[in-house]
Amino acid sequence: MSEKFDFCAHGRKVLEIEIAALQQISQYINGCFTQACELILSSHGKVIVMGMGKSGHIGNKIAATLASTGTPSFFVHPGEASHGDLGMIEKGDVVLAISNSGEASEILSLLPVIKRLGIPLISVTGKPESSMAKFSQVHLQITVAAEACPLNLAPTSSTTATLAMGDALAIALMEARGFTANDFALSHPGGALGRKLLLCIADVMHTGDLLPIIDEAATIKDALLEVSRKGLGMTAVVNSEQQLTGIFTDGDLRRLLDKRVDIHNTAIGDVMGRNPSTIEANVLAAEGLKLMEDNKINGLLITENGQLVGALNMHDLLKAGVM
Structure with a gap:
């Protein structure tokens, strides 16, 4: 040639x-x-x-x-x-x-x-x-x-x-x-496509003893211990009536350390993030992923009828094959 x-x-x-x-x-x-x-x-x-x-x-x-x-x-x-x-x-x-x-x-x-x-x-x-x-x-x-x-x-x-x-x-x-998409999912239960179309938040969220939760009257140190024990990089914060009032994350901790806040005596209720992003348990996990991406956050709290029932983070969705 x-x-x-x-x-x-x-x-x-x-x-x-x-x-x-x-x-x-x-x-x-x-x-x-x-x-x-x-x-x-x-x-x-x-x-x-x-x-x-x-x-x-x-x-x-x-x-x-x-x-x-x-x-x-x-x-x-x-x-x-x-x-x-x-x-x-x-x-x-x-x-x-x-x-x-x-x-x-x-x-x-x-x-x-x-x-x-x-x-x-x-x-x-x-x-x-x-x-x-x-x-x-x-x-x-x-x-x-x-x-x-x-x-x-x-x-x-x-x-x-x-x-x-x-x-x-x-x-x-x-x-x-x-x-519909649900009909499609039923004929594609395997692989990433099936997981995205069938997997719900309830299937991957942490509940019970695995749910990070602390009272807003507790100290920052107590919150850090809870975050460390549960391994989700965050903890939900509730009041004395067990109503969700806020969230405390690893990111919040980094910002507090820059301000030299006393973690032993400051109540978590004074420094927590209020109005945290939440989602219901029966929603598709893929929608939870979109919510986290849209809000640039790594964790979600799950509520049902206004009550805290679970929590998950980006790693849970990654492990489940949703992303």
């Missing part, structure tokens, strides 16, 4: 071609798209996604996206379907078959059986005159001008267009179902 190959220029060209393909398929979000959504919404079963080769890989992702956004779905390999996996499909289901050419023989061989079972077919192809398109109740077109492959052979623009059409279908159905 006499000159240095410009990888970036070729990479950008691929993106330009695929962006143009996506802009082109927006015209196919039309009446057929509406019919496909209505057909799936009216069904009482699952969406069975099929595809061969690269279309199969895209189909797997579409099925996963549908399932995670409120539309029960899974992928069935067409080659395996003709050897027994067709038994996974039952009345009430909808088949979503993907093939850019619309002539995938492994899928075409299954269509008579699917029709005999009375299962509706939605096809996704780049050829509206193809066998699959003609056989289906609804056809979603994903025709692109060219593949990003310079040989116009490797599925690139067409698979990107198919994936985008699948996302459009899944999200349109999600919104039509009124699928």
Whole structure:
């Protein structure tokens, strides 16, 4: 190679071609798209996604996206379907078959059986005159001008267009179902996403003997001992009726030491921070994190009906995987 190959220029060209393909398929979000959504919404079963080769890989992702956004779905390999996996499909289901050419023989061989079972077919192809398109109740077109492959052979623009059409279908159905963040969390209980959407303040807060709390008549020294024992970098301060009146933190201590305050004789009620930030126990932990970030604080006190019930700090949320 006499000159240095410009990888970036070729990479950008691929993106330009695929962006143009996506802009082109927006015209196919039309009446057929509406019919496909209505057909799936009216069904009482699952969406069975099929595809061969690269279309199969895209189909797997579409099925996963549908399932995670409120539309029960899974992928069935067409080659395996003709050897027994067709038994996974039952009345009430909808088949979503993907093939850019619309002539995938492994899928075409299954269509008579699917029709005999009375299962509706939605096809996704780049050829509206193809066998699959003609056989289906609804056809979603994903025709692109060219593949990003310079040989116009490797599925690139067409698979990107198919994936985008699948996302459009899944999200349109999600919104039509009124699928909420809580619904999403129930299907994503694992990992950071599930923790952010499911974990509540009550799940991570310190309570009982682990809750740092001291009377406002106690000295600063007593407060320091409580902060040290409980390890949260702060303590709640209450009055004689056990009502929350303030908070004392490590930061407050540093500021007091600069002023040379007598920690042995000064009451904590004289130096505590008043009107501390509080949150309720049933609120999402992620909201507690936002409250701390917005107020630039490292700890929160938790109240219920005006009564102090718990405390937590930024480290608790970090350990729980919320941040």
